[in-house]
Amino acid sequence: MGIVLGDNRYGKAETRLVRVTRRDGHHELRDLNVSIALSGDFEAVHLRGDNASVLPTDSQKNTVYALAAEAPVGEVEEFALRLARHFVATSGPVRRAVARVEEFGWARISVAGAPHPHAFRRDGSERRVAVVTCEAGVAWVVSGLDDLVVLKTTGSEFHGFARDRYTTLEETRDRILATAVTARWLHRAPEANWAESFAESRRALLETFAGHHSLSLQQTLYEMGRALLEGRPEVAEVRLTMPNRHHFAVDLAPFGLANDGEVFFAADRPYGLIEGTVRRDDAPAAPAWVWEV
């Protein structure tokens, strides 16, 4: 019986890059968090501490900054593609490179009704994300978003569920439904109109959450994924993680007050956690590790 090295990867995580583009006093601002993970022929370093094949993570950080300087970063998918392809192309031992680019949103500050040319405010806690995996001659692009927090005050029911000896939950025909969506979707090919694709995918998720009458969060999740796929032919598969952020109606009867769905306690823990995949039946299966982000 021997002991061997299994799957492994390494890289620089969370390089914080702010890229400004200046055009005649009008500035564009991009605020990114970039992580790289490389895998390949790295047995020597693990088994013997031989670093000859190891490009330092410090160099990877430098590469993020240098590539951002050499050309505009473009959409997050484009920058992730450039980075991942760079490492596969230039580092011999690297068989696979993953580049994860997270973007923080900023809006221009409005001054006297007009957007300011170089002053901004952070716009929300939601982040747009792209994760690109490259091997020689092939690339998979996953787009997505983190922490899109949504809530509907009605249009959500939950009843007819299974009951066992530990079930005490009452059925409801009207409840608050709230979640923080983490979404990832895999593109059929590593090229697309990334800006439009993201904007429309996000719109499909949001509008479906709002418009769909929900009988369970699972159903809502499926409908959101389906709407995205139906609207975006370039997308092969959608993965959604949606915690059920429970809002409990407060019992006001002890105080002689009614509560007709108006006063709620927003609970922290525990929470339901719903995870699901919606995909095309003719889409070729992507390797499992494409989703390892």
Place this chain on the structure above:
Amino acid sequence: MGIVLGDNRYGKAETRLVRVTRRDGHHELRDLNVSIALSGDFEAVHLRGDNASVLPTDSQKNTVYALAAEAPVGEVEEFALRLARHFVATSGPVRRAVARVEEFGWARISVAGAPHPHAFRRDGSERRVAVVTCEAGVAWVVSGLDDLVVLKTTGSEFHGFARDRYTTLEETRDRILATAVTARWLHRAPEANWAESFAESRRALLETFAGHHSLSLQQTLYEMGRALLEGRPEVAEVRLTMPNRHHFAVDLAPFGLANDGEVFFAADRPYGLIEGTVRRDDAPAAPAWVWEV
């Protein structure tokens, strides 16, 4: 030499209240985090464990929900006033009550271009805050906001500073200026048009940050406070806390690249921390504890 009880207070912190108002299918949503702190004649409980004067924090939580049910919460200042006055009026031992109401922003989800009547998304990480301190017959109202993150890509210099033997910083005529504003302002009286007052105060802070050419973050802070006071006669004093979130230009020379203010590293720690007060010279001094929030 004896040992005695000094300043003390107690209360329920972070009661999470979501209040829905339903009008013919059109819903309003308010998402609040409410904290209460009571002080007064509480020596018996500290010294002897005699709880006779102690209204449980659980009752305070119930009060938050009951008062939210009995009437619309209104602006955060109004709800904080109702709560703080309630405890002073109804609990004998309470000499002073502080109510802190923090509000999370939500925007309606747009569906086919129209705002949805009952579906919302979280709008930013910024929070509006009101802190009301009441004693018998008197109330102080502090309004404010937390975590207003702003950044300007130019219009900021820093030079001509003092130098000592540990100074290595180079002067700059053009830098990124970024901060997360925590602002509090004290009203002259416990009544105002709270909605307008907040919106215009926030606008003054934002527009001044954007428009002011900065020679130091201290100067920017002062100008922001001054603009707020000049625009809002109902405000007596402004306190601002502004961390200097450093963005360092990356040295790209080793890679044969220039960096004309385009590629930056956003640092986490350490950071400068600038705190300052701007006030009217004829405003009566508020008790120090009004600001203990």
Place this chain on the structure above:
Amino acid sequence: MGIVLGDNRYGKAETRLVRVTRRDGHHELRDLNVSIALSGDFEAVHLRGDNASVLPTDSQKNTVYALAAEAPVGEVEEFALRLARHFVATSGPVRRAVARVEEFGWARISVAGAPHPHAFRRDGSERRVAVVTCEAGVAWVVSGLDDLVVLKTTGSEFHGFARDRYTTLEETRDRILATAVTARWLHRAPEANWAESFAESRRALLETFAGHHSLSLQQTLYEMGRALLEGRPEVAEVRLTMPNRHHFAVDLAPFGLANDGEVFFAADRPYGLIEGTVRRDDAPAAPAWVWEV
């Protein structure tokens, strides 16, 4: 082309359970965070909102508390096994159940040199973790720990690495090595002396980190995994995630001071991230989803 449901699961996450066992005034304390995830025949709820097969996550929460009441929780692996097996055995549509049990450590407060019978203090931020996956007639047990933060002030080198046009890092023969270990190891069978197995596995990780002279963090990771496998025949495979928490020697030359490895800046971001697997070559491969935790 059709759209179909892919992989999915649901459950109650982060049920916070504190279990006290009282024996003649001597109390035992267990502080757990329990998450359940169920998968199986759940197409109806996703596609049609038919909840008939859905055991509410609220019932799962109740089950955590009820099973903790019916018998002592035992080691985290035992409690996770009981929970996961329960859901597979009692819920028809459930084909697979995952129970994740995280434990917070507490130590008895020492009073006059003796451990107190019922008063405790939290002991560290490190958490012990067990993740059990069950299907009918089969169970996989993964043990592990989160956030074991370690640092060595010497005994770590990094040189001889690959260089490209973006490499500026200098070689070092002596550096601080610091990381926060996340470790998971898969047992060959769902039975073991869990307490001893965990204690000895943790000891192997710690002692190897301390005693191994490191030429790279990858080498240290491999040695830690190997030591665990060599000491614990019941373990088939080890997965380690180890961020490289950089400590940079401060350049004190501008102040006329030397820095012989004594004064360091502890950086937050970016950080290296090293992930690796060490396994027995004769161990049967576990399904990939056993590690989806």
Place this chain on the structure above:
Amino acid sequence: MGIVLGDNRYGKAETRLVRVTRRDGHHELRDLNVSIALSGDFEAVHLRGDNASVLPTDSQKNTVYALAAEAPVGEVEEFALRLARHFVATSGPVRRAVARVEEFGWARISVAGAPHPHAFRRDGSERRVAVVTCEAGVAWVVSGLDDLVVLKTTGSEFHGFARDRYTTLEETRDRILATAVTARWLHRAPEANWAESFAESRRALLETFAGHHSLSLQQTLYEMGRALLEGRPEVAEVRLTMPNRHHFAVDLAPFGLANDGEVFFAADRPYGLIEGTVRRDDAPAAPAWVWEV
């Protein structure tokens, strides 16, 4: 009516310093987080952007590292004293300097039963803190700790409390009492045996929490402060902040199970928040701003 500058201060916050002392292969490790705040004659910078009196926060960061290199840091109180006195002595406009030093605990890794000479593991999330305020010729030293999390499974009652129309809480003769102590204590003079003073003060807090039979958290707080003062004549005043981390007994009756104080739900929010001061009646009052930390 004019607008004027009020209280203000500035400095470098959260400089992360790791200091190693090497003695014949046996290393000492100190892990500190240092924040500086300076106030004085700083009207010019606020009103006119004139930085001539402003020592950059970057220089303050350098000073932290340089002073740590010039001599061992010593106890956190000593290092904070050195830093605060340095800025008052060397920077003309500075009238008052505050140095806050937070220390993270590390324990030696045990290898084969013996403490390792240069390998360590983080020991808990609790932090020791010193805050020193200096003016010309005078210094105040506040010691303390953050996030000392403690819990007792019995020895805590809560009954006989006030009731109003919103009170529904039931009385209890036996409950879990849990809190995360934030403690600060002011020394009579800026010199003491800091190591012993801290260790014994912490011991007094811990042993009193454990040993005192509690009728309310307020009473426990007072007893903890009193014990510290009684044991440490060099301390003038103690301030304690103690959230009441509620642990609710789970109702198991629906499942036909009893719950004799054995199964609890640990709640996140809301929580009670108890704040109090215990002091000597003959201690001269320290300026309020000594506690502004």
